[in-house]
Amino acid sequence: LQQxxxxxxxxxxxxxxxxxxxxxxxARESLGLLFQTKGNIKEAIEEYSEAARARPDVPLLRLNLxxxxxxxxxxxxxxxxxxxxx
Numbered sequence: 001l002q003q004x005x006x007x008x009x010x011x012x013x014x015x016x017x018x019x020x021x022x023x024x025x026x027a028r029e030s031l032g033l034l035f036q037t038k039g040n041i042k043e044a045i046e047e048y049s050e051a052a053r054a055r056p057d058v059p060l061l062r063l064n065l066x067x068x069x070x071x072x073x074x075x076x077x078x079x080x081x082x083x084x085x086x
Contacts, residue, residue: 007034025055032064041072052081059085 014031017024032047048065055061066081 007038010034022050023054025051025058025061028054029061029064032068036064036068036071041068044068045072 011031011034014027014034017027018031021027028047028051032044032051035041035044035047045065045068048061048068052058052061052065062081062084066078066085069075069078069081
């Protein structure tokens with residue numbers, strides 16, 4: 001769905017997956033990316049945060065979270081997340 005550009009349908013699918021498996025970091029990251037693509041930065045931050053909590057060992061999740069914070073103008077929060085990456 002996501003590859004065809006059906007963003008809303010893809011969001012609904014990931015949300016269903018998260019209802020079944022709330023700790024699914026892949027689904028949460030993917031949902032965050034979709035929200036970010038749509039310009040829903042607050043929702044993206046929420047999903048990236050949950051993904052990073054579920055998998056603190058995956059630097060990419062913190063990187064995505066840091067980027068979303070930067071887009072949202074939360075520079076200190078962005079820096080904090082990016083420090084975890086380096």
